[in-house]
Amino acid sequence: MKSYQRIYHEIEEAILAGRYQPESFLPSENQLSTQYDVSRDTVRKALASLVANGYIQKIRGKGSIVIQREQLRFPLSGLTSYHELQRAYGYDSTTEVVSLEKAIITPELAESSGFSVGEEVWKTVRIRKIDGQKVILDKDLLLVKYIPELTEENLTHSLYHYIESDLKLAIAYAEKEITIDNLTPEDHLLDLHENDINIVSVKSRVYLADAAQFQYTESRHQVDKFRFFDFARRNPSVY
Amino acid sequence: MKSYQRIYHEIEEAILAGRYQPESFLPSENQLSTQYDVSRDTVRKALASLVANGYIQKIRGKGSIVIQREQLRFPLSGLTSYHELQRAYGYDSTTEVVSLEKAIITPELAESSGFSVGEEVWKTVRIRKIDGQKVILDKDLLLVKYIPELTEENLTHSLYHYIESDLKLAIAYAEKEITIDNLTPEDHLLDLHENDINIVSVKSRVYLADAAQFQYTESRHQVDKFRFFDFARRNPSVY
DNA sequence: CAGTGGTCTAGACCACCAT
DNA sequence: TGGTGGTCTAGACCACTGA
Known part of the structure; x- marks a missing residue:
């Protein structure tokens, strides 16, 4: 498993489990890079996927905010069998x-x-x-x-x-x-x-x-x- | 204009104009990075957007192939006014x-x-x-x-x-x-x-x-x- | 084997936000 | 001013393709 994918899944899981609450901020990219012991770029790749899938919104100068999502808004669009x-x-x-x-x-x-x-x-x-x-x-x-x-x-x-x-x-x-x-x-x-x-x-x-x-x-x-x-x-x- | 955005638009335009033909390959990332005089990572960012928007498909070990798209399949999904x-x-x-x-x-x-x-x-x-x-x-x-x-x-x-x-x-x-x-x-x-x-x-x-x-x-x-x-x-x- | 894309690093500088 | 995310670099190593 690629390291940025592991990070993606851990954060995704934490959001779905409510450990990262909607409208709160994730740790900063630098903090995450220390926490997971990877480079900042690797953290940024994981965050980019979270952005693409509608879990977070990045705000320059502030941080990455967790988006409030409706229940069960899983990939009904997208390519899912x-x-x-x-x-x-x-x-x-x-x-x-x-x-x-x-x-x-x-x-x-x-x-x-x-x-x-x-x-x-x-x-x-x-x-x-x-x-x-x-x-x-x-x-x-x-x-x-x-x-x-x-x-x-x-x-x-x-x-x-x-x-x-x-x-x-x-x-x-x-x-x-x-x-x-x-x-x-x-x-x-x-x-x-x-x-x-x-x-x-x-x-x-x-x-x-x-x-x-x-x-x-x-x-x-x-x-x-x-x-x-x-x-x-x-x-x-x-x- | 960010350099990877400029590259994105130039390649997008070339695809739409037919200068890069469907089912043909783009120049390799190394070639593009020389051609545009930017780092390979910057080229990769531009290509990532082209992938996300359905213009190309990357094939490991081979290159980036231009996808055949139907006419007028523009972002009717997505967020377009x-x-x-x-x-x-x-x-x-x-x-x-x-x-x-x-x-x-x-x-x-x-x-x-x-x-x-x-x-x-x-x-x-x-x-x-x-x-x-x-x-x-x-x-x-x-x-x-x-x-x-x-x-x-x-x-x-x-x-x-x-x-x-x-x-x-x-x-x-x-x-x-x-x-x-x-x-x-x-x-x-x-x-x-x-x-x-x-x-x-x-x-x-x-x-x-x-x-x-x-x-x-x-x-x-x-x-x-x-x-x-x-x-x-x-x-x-x-x- | 050489060439391709995929992953990852360490560092730099910038733009923006809050204080 | 210090911290945040945004852009960009140069280099490394890997996995895969095709000759």
Whole structure:
């Protein structure tokens, strides 16, 4: 474990546990550098991640203040898998695999997915149940090139855990787009309300550490169950 | 201008102009440090911002690759004001101020806004028209403590420009929440479709560089005009 | 093996804040 | 004025990539 990551996690843990109270100041960078016996630059790296993740705000000439955050404002934005969210929030949730098959990218699929025509993909549809209600429909395309084997078991349990821990692939970043769509026939796999006419569509292209796209997902959410949190900084460290 | 910011902007500009092509590599950190006559650490700071903003992906042992991005995927997530978006996208858009008055935070308002009971705020409602259609309803609360004067002029033109350039306040970060709501009577200030039953609600709490909240906004968007892009990294530089 | 990015150091100077 | 965070340097060593 890198030393600045260790420091990040210790401070994060202390904030979450309330040992560093909201609106109070962290020890100064010089104090932390003595305390952890590392250089000031290493402390600054740890603090930079705390800033990026919305734990602290640095104030020049004063110090680093702990930000008051709402409960459970964890990375609902960002790139976090469904199972990670589920565990973080303690949902009572299950996944049902509707279909799983190999397919070849057609010109129409290429357009929306970002994959090239002719590439071989796993094509799968899953339903997420929360408290017994079918509320999310997940439609995935995964490149066979990167994920040669894929079972219902992988899809029911954590797909990202399988990809990262078993296949040792490094998931790096994603582009997401949220829109409100009209219902399609396929959406009736979900437990919709009688008068529902809209559904939330979250489309993602997910990339590995070598900048190659390996996944395209469309996640369709029942409107009244949908919630998206974002922590945004103005001019992310630049301008 | 800080030297790493200058480098950031020069490289960003070169990427946007196509002088650095997607899927090609930037010069190495050592080359850039010679080229710009700065230390490698300074180059690395500039590159870190390019990574955070989704322009490049660093690959250890190989270099920094330029990411292929869709057109116009600018910070629609993040903390960008309506007028900045409008300018970036070239919308034909106007703003109409429905109301502007001072108010005192009540217990109910405190709950949703995050402000304390008894604080004095500007309370304003605006309508955003795009191509002549009234599609967004903006409801704002702004602390009088930080913004003593506020005119219709400020609200029609860029509020953030007024706050940053004229009042010299540093806007730092925001917490946002996106949900799909049922229509309220107030929403009929917009040009809704006959069968619309939902609206997209984006609620934001906006904070200054000293970590003090100065604004609460609810932005209500006609569903078929709503679009939200996000660029997300897994484990933002930490784990 | 040489070249790349990743981590870490020790020190310098600056801008800002409080006293 | 002393302490804070912000910028920048020069150098070191490591882990990884590709030839």
